[in-house]
Amino acid sequence: MAVRYELIKICKQTGARLGRLHTPHGTIDTPVFMPVGTQATVKTMSPEELKEMGSGIILSNTYHLFLRPGHEIVKEAGGLHGFINWDRAILTDSGGFQVFSLSDLRKIEEEGVSFRSHLSGQPLFISPEKSIEIQNALGADIIMAFDECPPYPAERRYVRDSMDRTHRWLKRCVGAHQRPEDQALFGIVQGGMYKDLRQESAKQITSVELPGYAIGGLSVGESKDLMYEMLEVTTPLLPQNKPRYLMGVGSPDALVEGVIRGVDMFDCVLPTRIARNGTTMTSQGRVVVRNAKYARDFTPLDPECDCYTCRNYSRAYLRHLIKADETFGIRLTTYHNLYFLLRLMEQIRQAILEDRLQDFRDAFFEKYYGSDE
Numbered sequence: 399m400a401v402r403y404e405l406i407k408i409c410k411q412t413g414a415r416l417g418r419l420h421t422p423h424g425t426i427d428t429p430v431f432m433p434v435g436t437q438a439t440v441k442t443m444s445p446e447e448l449k450e451m452g453s454g455i456i457l458s459n460t461y462h463l464f465l466r467p468g469h470e471i472v473k474e475a476g477g478l479h480g481f482i483n484w485d486r487a488i489l490t491d492s493g494g495f496q497v498f499s500l501s502d503l504r505k506i507e508e509e510g511v512s513f514r515s516h517l518s519g520q521p522l523f524i525s526p527e528k529s530i531e532i533q534n535a536l537g538a539d540i541i542m543a544f545d546e547c548p549p550y551p552a553e554r555r556y557v558r559d560s561m562d563r564t565h566r567w568l569k570r571c572v573g574a575h576q577r578p579e580d581q582a583l584f585g586i587v588q589g590g591m592y593k594d595l596r597q598e599s600a601k602q603i604t605s606v607e608l609p610g611y612a613i614g615g616l617s618v619g620e621s622k623d624l625m626y627e628m629l630e631v632t633t634p635l636l637p638q639n640k641p642r643y644l645m646g647v648g649s650p651d652a653l654v655e656g657v658i659r660g661v662d663m664f665d666c667v668l669p670t671r672i673a674r675n676g677t678t679m680t681s682q683g684r685v686v687v688r689n690a691k692y693a694r695d696f697t698p699l700d701p702e703c704d705c706y707t708c709r710n711y712s713r714a715y716l717r718h719l720i721k722a723d724e725t726f727g728i729r730l731t732t733y734h735n736l737y738f739l740l741r742l743m744e745q746i747r748q749a750i751l752e753d754r755l756q757d758f759r760d761a762f763f764e765k766y767y768g769s770d771e
């Protein structure tokens with residue numbers, strides 16, 4: 399079995415799940431936040447630093463690696479694990495979402511998606527079979543079905559046709575998958591913001607026996623409340639003994655609210671992306687450390703954080719580095735942001751263990767957002 403989920407306990411206060419994800423590259427405690435390494439690196443972080451902060455699984459991407467350096471090169475390097483020197487778990491997304499969000503799309507057909515490379519402009523084509531071929535070459539422990547994430551907002555008719563095609567594409571992915579015993583293929587539930595379509599998609603996708611299921615089509619500009627509503631109609635229809643992965647989420651509040659609604663796995667570019675402009679997540683809420691008010695603030699970024707950044711450097715120094723566009727500054731804010739989210743997930747797991755996740759949520763929101771948002 400490539401990937402096996404073990405349900406440890408359900409929080410009596412919220413129904414949230416504590417679990418373990420057993421993979422060929424180690425066991426991961428869930429709920430888990432997965433740092434994103436789009437181009438085969440979690441920007442500015444070394445594998446040793448990611449291990450030091452406790453990350454057991456990172457993400458990479460079919461679309462980007464297909465374009466550059468090409469999946470054959472990665473395969474010759476021994477797959478992604480060999481190429482990036484990471485001996486823990488890896489998950490790759492299937493490329494569909496990135497085609498729609500990065501390239502000037504040519505068209506989506508039954509066969510697959512035609513587009514132009516956002517790097518060279520050359521015309522390219524990805525089908526469910528091609529996506530699986532690339533992911534088999536990359537060798538990630540968890541691979542995603544090739545799907546379409548509809549834009550938001552989208553007409554019901556469009557969402558329905560797109561979701562039906564995603565269901566047909568899933569069957570083609572299963573048929574094309576060469577290494578099911580080594581690489582766990584997850585199906586992706588769609589259905590836009592239509593509750594009945596979400597329920598139908600959940601039933602269709604879980605009718606295919608798979609090691610895990612993702613919830614796609616969310617975090618695409620809808621309100622958080624609408625996202626939570628879609629989660630509430632979807633997760634109850636997913637099997638209890640399989641992991642649930644909410645794609646592209648998220649911010650601290652969305653992580654806590656997603657866990658409460660039965661999600662086990664999350665990924666988001668937020669911590670690394672905002673770090674690059676000097677925005678950080680701390681126990682007291684967001685701190686935009688490039689702000690002038692920190693010029694003479696010689697205290698740590700986050701007084702409650704014991705990460706490398708917070709133990710060794712002041713806000714004044716971080717502000718200086720970010721203002722001077724020094725790479726070391728981005729490394730320090732990235733390290734802290736990832737550490738903050740990984741530590742948040744640890745606190746969430748502890749709260750589930752002690753049946754007090756709702757209390758934790760309320761206290762965390764009060765401190766981080768200064769109100770019961």
Ligand SMILES: CNc1nc2c(CCNCC3CCCC3)c3nc(N)[nH]c(=O)c3cc2[nH]1
Nearest residue numbers: 436458459491495547614615616617645646
């Ligand atoms: C940010 N919001 C959001 N992201 C979504 C993503 C991408 C998740 N992140 C992948 C990493 C980013 C680069 C390397 C891998 C989605 N992906 C797929 N396949 N389907 C979605 O419906 C889907 C939906 C998503 N919504």
Ligand SMILES: [Zn+2]
Nearest residue numbers: 703705708734
């Ligand atoms: Zn820190």
